[in-house]
């Protein structure tokens with residue numbers, strides 16, 4: 001454990017220095033990790049664990065053909081390391097519950113009857129356990145219940161692993177039946193390629209995660225972009241102009257500067273005119289959206305969001321409804337413009353950086 005000062009608040013986190021891969025391998029050397037579900041997180045965590053030298057098998061319901069076929073295409077062999085859910089749970093000693101949150105309820109009876117004493121039940125979200133009034137997932141007392149929740153899409157969990165980086169994850173122990181739950185949890189966190197791991201509880205994780213994805217990370221991002229694009233278009237600006245001023249400049253330029261050294265660094269690298277205006281408008285936007293974030297937090301804390309997920313995502317026709325909603329976004333003028341704008345990006349080889357082109361204004365790098 002390392003104690004790190006985060007802006008004046010001290011937190012204890014686990015970095016790869018304190019818990020390295022060799023230690024993780026030794027903790028899990030006699031374990032079989034059954035990854036149940038081959039959707040987004042499933043493939044990423046399973047492949048990272050396998051590449052890191054752990055003993056991994058997949059449990060995937062065959063009737064979800066697309067997911068089963070993807071597992072086969074990724075090299076998992078039916079009958080060898082790819083099974084239906086029941087057999088994978090029987091063979092596994094760590095059971096990674098990576099089906100959709102709404103489906104945890106559907107698979108739980110099968111998982112439960114095939115668990116053995118001393119197994120570890122692993123989640124990447126607090127949802128199934130915290131909302132067990134909805135999911136009916138109540139683990140037996142003789143298994144460990146642990147969580148490693150990557151703070152990013154499974155796609156990035158895999159991509160960042162392959163390019164030598166990681167995705168930070170939170171971790172928590174809900175039930176320690178074996179006395180080894182925390183060690184197993186951290187070993188799995190390191191095994192899936194986490195950057196650093198920060199402690200949380202199942203409850204804190206599910207609340208912050210649901211707020212984050214409905215808020216800045218996805219819902220607010222999409223809504224704010226659409227609002228600005230619409231206003232620009234209504235005032236006669238072309239699609240190119242509206243899209244570039246709303247999305248393309250953010251993804252290709254400014255957010256990269258935020259990523260590199262924070263918000264003030266990005267501001268420092270824009271004109272005095274831009275800085276003045278953005279600093280003046282920042283509090284207005286904050287004031288305008290804060291009530292919406294408060295409403296969102298309350299909706300999560302009161303379980304309304306979880307109940308809606310269970311009600312909607314478990315429906316027979318849900319995939320069709322989802323495809324329709326995403327299709328509307330995809331086919332809108334704004335995002336069709338985005339597609340064309342991306343095609344027009346120059347794809348040239350990286351140029352050698354010389355001193356004069358490297359110089360960015362603002363504070364020294």
Ligand SMILES: NC(=O)c1ccc[n+]([C@@H]2O[C@H](COP(=O)([O-])OP(=O)(O)OC[C@H]3O[C@@H](n4cnc5c(N)ncnc54)[C@H](O)[C@@H]3O)[C@@H](O)[C@H]2O)c1
Pocket residue numbers: 036037038039040041042060061064067097098099100101103106107124125127149150151152153154155
């Ligand atoms: N998507 C992400 O990148 C991400 C990030 C962090 C945490 N998580 C968490 O990881 C877990 C897995 O989420 P995901 O987004 O990877 O899921 P997903 O929607 O991509 O995948 C779902 C898997 O569930 C299976 N499935 C769906 N309904 C089923 C049913 N009724 N019976 C049996 N199998 C069924 C599918 O075949 C597929 O293998 C969730 O707890 C989620 O909150 C996801």
Ligand SMILES: CC(C)(O)[C@@H](O)C(=O)O
Pocket residue numbers: 150151152153154209213217
């Ligand atoms: C990738 C996210 C948004 O962080 C995750 O929470 C999810 O539910 O997919």
Ligand SMILES: [Mg+2]
Pocket residue numbers: 125209210213
């Ligand atoms: Mg989430």
Ligand SMILES: [Mg+2]
Pocket residue numbers: 150151152209212213
């Ligand atoms: Mg998340």
